[in-house]
Amino acid sequence: MQIQLLIFIILSATLNFSCDGDKLEDKKASVASVKKNSLKPLSLFWEKACESDVLMHSFDCSKMDCYQIELFQDPFKDLVVITLDLRDSLSDIIYCSRFRYGSRSKKSIQESKANALILANSSIGDTITFLYEMPLKLVVKPKNQNINTFFSETIWTLSPVDEDSDWLDPEVWMVKGRSGEREIVIKRHTFKDSVYYNNLQRVLNICKVKDYKYE
Numbered sequence: 001m002q003i004q005l006l007i008f009i010i011l012s013a014t015l016n017f018s019c020d021g022d023k024l025e026d027k028k029a030s031v032a033s034v035k036k037n038s039l040k041p042l043s044l045f046w047e048k049a050c051e052s053d054v055l056m057h058s059f060d061c062s063k064m065d066c067y068q069i070e071l072f073q074d075p076f077k078d079l080v081v082i083t084l085d086l087r088d089s090l091s092d093i094i095y096c097s098r099f100r101y102g103s104r105s106k107k108s109i110q111e112s113k114a115n116a117l118i119l120a121n122s123s124i125g126d127t128i129t130f131l132y133e134m135p136l137k138l139v140v141k142p143k144n145q146n147i148n149t150f151f152s153e154t155i156w157t158l159s160p161v162d163e164d165s166d167w168l169d170p171e172v173w174m175v176k177g178r179s180g181e182r183e184i185v186i187k188r189h190t191f192k193d194s195v196y197y198n199n200l201q202r203v204l205n206i207c208k209v210k211d212y213k214y215e
Helices: 002-017 043-048 106-113 145-152 194-206
Strands: 066-072 080-085 092-102 114-121 126-132 136-140 172-179 184-189
Touching: 043 066, 066 194, 080 194, 092 114, 092 184, 145 194, 184 194
Parallel strands: none
Antiparallel strands: 066 080, 066 172, 080 092, 092 126, 092 136, 114 126, 172 184
């Protein structure tokens, strides 16, 4: 019973820390024609994360044009965050961060030599701790044309939210994008869109992320 309760708490917390994009009034309208699809206010997770200097490249912590893949919801896996800066003419810069649920003990955090995000969760009257290492930075040169085309062009033609998704699915693959005055959130729970998942998988392969995989 205690294990089931723990899984429920972790799952609920992870969902509460995510942020979704606002729905378009006209569901049939092309995302590419929208000047700006505003994001909701920062979640508690990102409010805390943006206080760290090593995470300032993240989408929610910076106003630069970039794309960010967030892999989450499965209570048995780490939260993986991959930020892509595609603005350089010769190379792509990719940051990969991994957040894992950690011990609440200060001594354990110090011994792990990891950074910690300690979040107060009023819904359960307790705190939740995420541990993370220094983000992995990769410079891809020459630029990956498939990845660039998908994020710079294709993604802006996709509907922001998968309306038919089942929120009980164990994994969510979400992309936040910013290009000029436009912002968008694409979220998929189920493996219905091969173009979407295949292109995200290319980025995961570059970062050698193996615990999330699209077949």
